[in-house]
Amino acid sequence: MKFLFDVLPFILFFVAYRIWGIYAATAVAMAATAIQILASRLSGRKVEKMQWISLGLIGFFGGLTLVLRDNIFVMWKSTIVNWLMGGALLVAMQFMKKNPLKSLLGGQIQMPDRIWRGMTWSWIGFFLVMGLVNILVAYSVSEADWVNFKTFGGPVITLVFVVVQMLFISRHVSTKEVPEQEKGPSQ
Numbered sequence: 001m002k003f004l005f006d007v008l009p010f011i012l013f014f015v016a017y018r019i020w021g022i023y024a025a026t027a028v029a030m031a032a033t034a035i036q037i038l039a040s041r042l043s044g045r046k047v048e049k050m051q052w053i054s055l056g057l058i059g060f061f062g063g064l065t066l067v068l069r070d071n072i073f074v075m076w077k078s079t080i081v082n083w084l085m086g087g088a089l090l091v092a093m094q095f096m097k098k099n100p101l102k103s104l105l106g107g108q109i110q111m112p113d114r115i116w117r118g119m120t121w122s123w124i125g126f127f128l129v130m131g132l133v134n135i136l137v138a139y140s141v142s143e144a145d146w147v148n149f150k151t152f153g154g155p156v157i158t159l160v161f162v163v164v165q166m167l168f169i170s171r172h173v174s175t176k177e178v179p180e181q182e183k184g185p186s187q
Helices: 002-020 022-042 049-068 072-094 100-105 113-140 143-170
Strands: none
Touching: 002 022, 002 143, 022 049, 022 072, 022 143, 049 072, 072 100, 072 113, 072 143, 100 113, 113 143
């Protein structure tokens, strides 16, 4: 259910585009993202930082698209999101000397540090490349083809990348459980 809730603005953008075009689709995505955050707040759920960033970016780039009647601004949003995510991983790795993926997933997955570093670097590269690919597609094909790429191509490429990542790390994941005596006294 959470997955559907998370992708709802994306789905509504695609449907609105097919019915009314890019400007209406942009307005629908802006409204859906704002309503999504409002619904989270009203239901007591925590609004994730990425949701706030997404709202800010769709508000800014979507607003420029609507005010200036130029679709290129909304097309750039995906690139900016990808580059921000890649940049955040890069800054954490290089300047903060932290591995954000290990911090996020290290409780569930045990791997050597070199594998965590390699996986993080591959995600940095993936986000940077996907941002570039989005812009190349936006400038080289029709608007409808870009929407199709954004709706189907980008997610399929991401899924393939995730599967390849999982296959790679599966060889290095430790499944050792902590023995009962090392867990400490039970209460």
